[in-house]
Structures are given as structure tokens and as C-alpha cells.
Amino acid sequence: MNFLISGTHVAPLWLVGVGFIVGVLGGFFGVGGSFLAAPALFFLGIPMNFVVGTDLAHIVGKSIVAVGNHRRLGHVDYKLGAFMLLGTLPGVEAGARFIEHLKHTARIDQVVGGSFIVLLLSISAFMAWEAWATLRMKGKKPAAEGEKQSGRRRDHSAFSHIAVVVRRLRLPPYVDLPTSGIRQVSVWAIIAVSLIGGFFSGFLGGGAGYIRMPSMIYLLGIPTHIAVGTDLFEIILSAGYGTFSHAVKGNVDILIALVMHTGAAFGAQIGSVLTQYFSGARIRLAFIPLPLIGAGLLVYSLVTGHKF
């Protein structure tokens, strides 16, 4: 079928299928799924600037469905989401302007694709190392007595000391985050984390949950389940702003996004229900192969020039 806005020819069933898969992953891991959707769209023959903008648009719709489910499970910290917005929006705009600058050069596919591959490989390697260390640490340490009695599931991380250092940062103003169980963290730390996430959202497309979700866990010390729900809430706002910004610049084929989203909405429902049955460390461990698949698809498309 011809999509008149981007001038591409793609079967709608492929788009629904890609949407469904990234929907399940997004609902489960709290990420927009662009680490997989963007390479898949590029692989289907959609130009890279349309990949970035269209992926953002479909993520807006999908995240609304997933946040609805996480809200019912009590996994969304709205206060944290509101503070993160202060860094996310300027970050998204900076990323979108960088893409605009690259559009005037001949090498946009190589620069964006190459950056994506490096980022995906780094995230996968770090999370593999951390999740392995955490599970090994849990295997050695018996559960604390209070934890056993209350029956509550705590979120362990081998890198929780990094979050402790960030929370000790003496740079006022400070904010309490009762939903996430955090007392006093510098607003500047939240803004720094969200600014980086926003930049990657505008530059590489998607909600940048692949970088924001791990940053919330390891740098701010947010429990994994709350990080998943709050990240999705943040993605609605950042990807909504990014969609408008990219659409004005001519990078969004909304018809492709609408078709993809029909599959994603259902997948997100399944993914968010499944988070109840897994511990934080296991969710992070299961996340590891996904960026690698995205990187593999991109390497294949860039090296061979073949688009499906």
C-alpha cells in the first residue's frame, strides 16, 4: 500500500505486526520500543527522517494505553514525571534541531544509524553486567528478616551505591518523592537525567526510554516498577512534543503511525499486565537482548543497503 505523505510502499500488516511487538515490549519494560521499531521501519524502506518522527507519533498513542494500565497498578510517580518535564522538553527540541541540521548533509542515515548502534550496544552491555551482578548478589545474601515477615518484594540493584551518591548531591532546591520512596533529591539531578533522555528522544526518535528508564533506576534510585510506569508517562509528554515539532519539520507520516498504533495498543495491554509476575532484576535481565536485535537490524540495513 502507498503512503502518500512519506512516499513509501509498505504492507499495513507489517506495520500492525511491528506495532504489536513493540507494544508488548513497551508495556513490559516501560520503554517506547524505538530501539526496535526504528530499525524495523528503516528495514521496511521508510527514510530515516520519517522513521524518527513517525516512530515518535506512534509511541504517543501506545504510551497512553500502557500508562492507563500502570496507573491502575500504582506504578506512576506523577510528581517525578512533572519535574522531569523541565529537562525533557528542552532536550527534545535540541535533538530535533540537530536532526534538522543533519538533514542538510548527505550522511544523515549513517550518523543517526551509527549513533543508535553505539548507544544500543552500550546499554545492553551495561544492563547485562548489572543484572548479572545483582542476581549473583541476591543468591549470596539471604533475604532480610523484615522483608521475609512483610512478604514485600524489594528491588535490589548491584549499583544502588551510585544512586546514593546522586541523592547526596548538595545542590538546592530539593524534592521528596514519596511514591518512589525517596527523601530529598536535588531537582538538578532529575533535570540532568531528563535532559539527556529528551535529547536522545528528539535526535534518535522514540521516547528514549532505553536511556531514561535505566538512568532513573541507576542514577536516581527509583524502584524498577515505578520507573517503568513513570517513564511511560514521561514518554507521552516528550513524544507528544516531539511529534508536533517533527511534524512541522516534515518528518511525520501520521498514517503509518496510526496503523502501527492499532497493533501497539493491544500489545501494550499484554506487556503491562505481565510486569506483575516478574521481579525488577529479572525485568532488567530480560531487557538485554532487545537493544542487540535493534542494533543487528540497523547494521544489516546500513552495511548491505538492503531495505525489506
Added chain:
Amino acid sequence: MDRNIKNEFKSFLPELLIYGVLVTAYCFLVLRYLGAWLAGLFHHQRELYAAVALLLILGQGFVLEQLTSVLLRLVRWGRKEVE
């Protein structure tokens, strides 16, 4: 596989079937009736296109969130009645 997860998947299957029929009908309608109009907006009125695009995806997000929740409730309620 955990029994709870198996039950969740069983409840999703009927929902998937109903949802699939609705989505196929919807795709045909959107692509057939909105395609040319949106392409015209994209080429001639970019700001209006951006606003319409955002409204469309937000609207579809809310509608599908409601639809999937209602379908899931219906399917689970039906399963409890049977049990």
C-alpha cells in the same frame, strides 16, 4: 509457565480476535478516507497538519485504551461466569 500467566494469555485470546476484526475495519476506513486529505495538509499547511496529527494519535490512544479495557473486562467477566 506460571498458572497466572497462562490464565492471562487465555483471557487475551478472545480479546485479540474481536480486536483484530475491529482494527482491520478501522485501518481500511482511515487509509481510504483520510489519506489524501492528510497528504494535502502535509504539503500545503504544515502547522495545521502537525496539530491534526497530534490530535489524531492522542484521540486514537484514548479510544483504544478504553476499547481494550472494556474488551478485557468483558472477557474476564465472561470467564468468571463460566467458572
